[in-house]
Amino acid sequence: MNRWLNLHAINPNRKTLKSVDGAERTWIKPAGFDTGVKTYNSLTKQKEPLVLAQERIATWYSCGPTVYDHAHLGHACSYVRFDILQRILSRIFEINVIHVMVITDIDDKIIQRSLEQNISPTVLARMHEEEFKRDMQALRVLPPAVYMRVTDNIPQIVAFIKRIIGNGHAYVTSQGNVYFDTQSIGNRYGKLYLTVSCILGAQDKRDPRDFALWKASKPHEPHWESPWGQGRPGWHIECSTIASSVFGSQLDIHSGGIDLAFPHHENEIAQSEAYHQCEQWGNYFLHSGHLHLKGSVEKMSKSLKNYVTIKDFLKSYTANEFRLFCLLTRYRSAIDYSDASMSEARSTLSTISAFCHNAQAYMQGHLQCQPIEEGILWERLSATQSSVRKALADDFDTPKTVDAIMSLIHHGNCQLQPTAKVDGPRSPAVFGAMLSYVREIMDVFGVDLLDRKEVHDSSGVLNNVVEELVHFRSEVRKFALSVEDQAPQDPLTGSEIQKRHPQPDRVPLLNACDAFRNNLAPLGVHIKDRGTNSTWEITRRGETRKN
Numbered sequence: 001m002n003r004w005l006n007l008h009a010i011n012p013n014r015k016t017l018k019s020v021d022g023a024e025r026t027w028i029k030p031a032g033f034d035t036g037v038k039t040y041n042s043l044t045k046q047k048e049p050l051v052l053a054q055e056r057i058a059t060w061y062s063c064g065p066t067v068y069d070h071a072h073l074g075h076a077c078s079y080v081r082f083d084i085l086q087r088i089l090s091r092i093f094e095i096n097v098i099h100v101m102v103i104t105d106i107d108d109k110i111i112q113r114s115l116e117q118n119i120s121p122t123v124l125a126r127m128h129e130e131e132f133k134r135d136m137q138a139l140r141v142l143p144p145a146v147y148m149r150v151t152d153n154i155p156q157i158v159a160f161i162k163r164i165i166g167n168g169h170a171y172v173t174s175q176g177n178v179y180f181d182t183q184s185i186g187n188r189y190g191k192l193y194l195t196v197s198c199i200l201g202a203q204d205k206r207d208p209r210d211f212a213l214w215k216a217s218k219p220h221e222p223h224w225e226s227p228w229g230q231g232r233p234g235w236h237i238e239c240s241t242i243a244s245s246v247f248g249s250q251l252d253i254h255s256g257g258i259d260l261a262f263p264h265h266e267n268e269i270a271q272s273e274a275y276h277q278c279e280q281w282g283n284y285f286l287h288s289g290h291l292h293l294k295g296s297v298e299k300m301s302k303s304l305k306n307y308v309t310i311k312d313f314l315k316s317y318t319a320n321e322f323r324l325f326c327l328l329t330r331y332r333s334a335i336d337y338s339d340a341s342m343s344e345a346r347s348t349l350s351t352i353s354a355f356c357h358n359a360q361a362y363m364q365g366h367l368q369c370q371p372i373e374e375g376i377l378w379e380r381l382s383a384t385q386s387s388v389r390k391a392l393a394d395d396f397d398t399p400k401t402v403d404a405i406m407s408l409i410h411h412g413n414c415q416l417q418p419t420a421k422v423d424g425p426r427s428p429a430v431f432g433a434m435l436s437y438v439r440e441i442m443d444v445f446g447v448d449l450l451d452r453k454e455v456h457d458s459s460g461v462l463n464n465v466v467e468e469l470v471h472f473r474s475e476v477r478k479f480a481l482s483v484e485d486q487a488p489q490d491p492l493t494g495s496e497i498q499k500r501h502p503q504p505d506r507v508p509l510l511n512a513c514d515a516f517r518n519n520l521a522p523l524g525v526h527i528k529d530r531g532t533n534s535t536w537e538i539t540r541r542g543e544t545r546k547n
Contacts, residue, residue, distance in 0.1 A: 041284050042287050058098065061242075064132075068124065072309050080141060082286070084445055085286070110125055115220075122222075138310070138314055140319050177214060179205050179206070182211075240272040253286060254282045269281060286332070289332050291337055294341065327445055328345060329398075331396060352438065359432075369422070372431075373415060374427040525538055
């Protein structure tokens with residue numbers, strides 16, 4: 001038996017998994033730094049403590065796009081979800097995430113599309129690569145430490161294949177193809193899928209499960225020189241080579257959509273462990289659920305022609321709203337996309353933004369309220385901070401986190417009730433703490449409540465103009481609302497017996513102020529009257545700038 005298959009000794013951290021046909025697979029809990037986070041590991045089909053090889057450093061590899069067409073919302077969902085996970089690890093648990101992403105810029109689909117459009121495969125790939133990066137920037141997905149193209153790593157891929165052949169785990173056919181020999185690793189093939197179905201394909205394979213490491217060139221296709229003749233890499237070998245070139249023989253986290261688990265990630269594991277002669281290459285495999293169109297069991301896919309491009313989506317919704325949409329479900333769950341689900345995300349974001357606006361108005365003295373039960377709010381804030389950290393440590397439970405934040409906001413809103421007359425002290429500090437915390441958590445998730453996007457110089461002028469107009473309007477309203485005489489008061493309670501009314505000749509001024517407010521709203525300038533004071537905000541497709 002191959003020496004590599006006999007490496008394991010008795011290990012208390014070894015977990016054995018058994019398939020229905022009796023085959024066994026093992027997973028070894030890594031030794032190293034325990035992050036305090038538990039995450040669902042596709043290798044064990046359950047939550048496991050996230051243990052890193054190096055203290056507070058996570059090596060993370062993800063499969064990037066095959067750049068032959070526009071990226072769609074299904075892609076965006078996976079990338080945004082994993083971006084949120086990486087932000088949580090970095091900001092909440094203080095882990096330095098070193099993220100590498102591959103760009104697949106040579107592939108059957110790229111070649112086919114370039115022939116259809118009569119342009120170079122390289123030009124096609126570069127066009128869509130840049131478009132993908134722009135889409136990710138628009139969605140506020142943090143870029144990896146480095147993007148690495150397949151075509152920039154051909155010599156490394158050839159060397160990687162040569163070593164697998166030398167280790168006895170691949171073979172060359174008479175047609176110039178190189179295949180991985182799945183039989184050479186026994187029952188180690190199938191770590192992600194315990195029962196692996198046969199894959200039909202080329203006729204020169206020894207076993208239907210074998211997969212291409214190198215494909216012999218065909219007429220009119222891009223090709224590179226190799227010891228086995230002209231050709232190009234197979235699909236899976238690129239990821240193993242590039243991940244190994246950066247991270248070596250051990251990888252903390254590998255991520256991708258659930259559709260990549262088999263055969264792509266399965267084959268990555270096989271060829272990487274064959275290359276490194278190691279028992280466990282990747283310690284944690286994280287997979288995101290599919291995005292479905294509401295009412296459909298099919299995932300959003302180009303091949304099914306049921307997709308929405310990211311560019312088209314962002315004409316109707318904002319990056320903030322899409323992130324809320326992703327946060328409302330677990331990252332590894334399937335998610336239904338519809339107008340109703342996006343409306344829920346928009347409504348949730350609106351509630352959060354409104355609270356932030358009202359809390360800020362209260363702190364500035366523009367919103368008058370009855371005395372605040374400050375102790376209760378401090379307790380709620382402390383409890384929320386604790387429950388949020390606990391939820392995020394439990395496989396990045398963002399729905400539970402959002403629920404906790406919304407509960408905190410509800411308790412804050414219950415006490416931010418406007419009143420015309422204020423008796424007693426004010427409590428701006430507690431709302432300052434709540435406001436800072438809500439903004440901080442949303443910022444961790446990549447939701448920018450402060451709207452710190454780049455704006456033109458004219459935006460500053462617009463803000464100042466609106467500020468002056470609203471101030472002028474407030475002075476007019478204050479004058480119009482003033483009365484000549486005080487309303488009579490109840491001698492027992494001291495309260496006004498009847499509501500005071502403005503003087504008749506000033507009613508037109510109030511009507512004009514209301515018309516001014518109502519006319520600006522469709523233009524994105526929203527004025528809210530708080531007694532005799534007013535606040536304002538400018539909104540553009542859900543993005544907000546406030547006074």
